[in-house]
Amino acid sequence: MLRRHASRAALAAASVLVAAALAGCAPDPADTPTPDPTVSAKDPSGLPSPIESMTPGATPTPTVEPAAAVPSDCESLLNDEVRAQLYGIPLNDPAFGPSGVQADGSLICIWGDPAADTTSLVTTIETLSRGPALEQLNALVEDEGFTCYTPDGGTRCEKTWDNPDYPVTDGRTLFWRADLMIDTRYSNLAPTGYTSSVITSIWGED
Secondary structure: OHHHHHHHHHHHHHHHHHHHHHHHHOOOHHHOOOOOOOOEOOEOOOOOOOEOOOOOOOOOOEOOOOOOOOOOOOHHHOOHHHHHHOOOOOEOOHHHOOOEEOOOOOEEEEEEOOOOOOOEEEEEEEEOOHHHHHHHHHHHHHHHOOEEEOOOOOEEEEEEEEOOOOOOEEEEEEEEEOOEEEEEEEEOOOOOOHHHHHHHHHHOOO
16 A cells, blocks of 8 residues: 555655756747747848748648749840830940850840940849848948848849939849749849849749
8 A cells, every 4th residue: 555655655756846947948938939920131132031921740842932033034034015125235245245045054144235324224033032132132231221122022122322423313123932032233234124024934924
């Protein structure tokens, strides 16, 4: 009889120890982050988590969009309206250096007249995963004052400024989506709807 009481006492003590150990491992409510639906300064992209929802016991549902392919032709990136705004401006003139499909798989499209002092538009499209993309966009926001927002299923950051040598406007627009970065730098040449046309040519109408 005494042995049975002793066994029960030992089990009770063990239960107390396990409960204490579990309590020690539980996160303090004050240390548990609360999801913030707004875009933070450290993550201007507002990009979704790779896994947005998971039902207990169910297989996680991936929500990451498959990586997009880098286009292989500059002309096909533009719709008729944008192409009309660039009428008469040479595309990929050798005077500006490398253009078209590059050895690393990226695409460089250069619109500009070599005879002009400053008028040009250069777009580079390359594969870039989410981590490096966020790092690059965050740096532009924090260090250079770019403005970012989230249209067309991706993240767009942009900024314009006065050209230091000519009375024209320079600028840069970046758009990231599905492991693809579209980076456009321009000077005195900003066709209306240019970036949107490039986005539509790659992903279609949402």
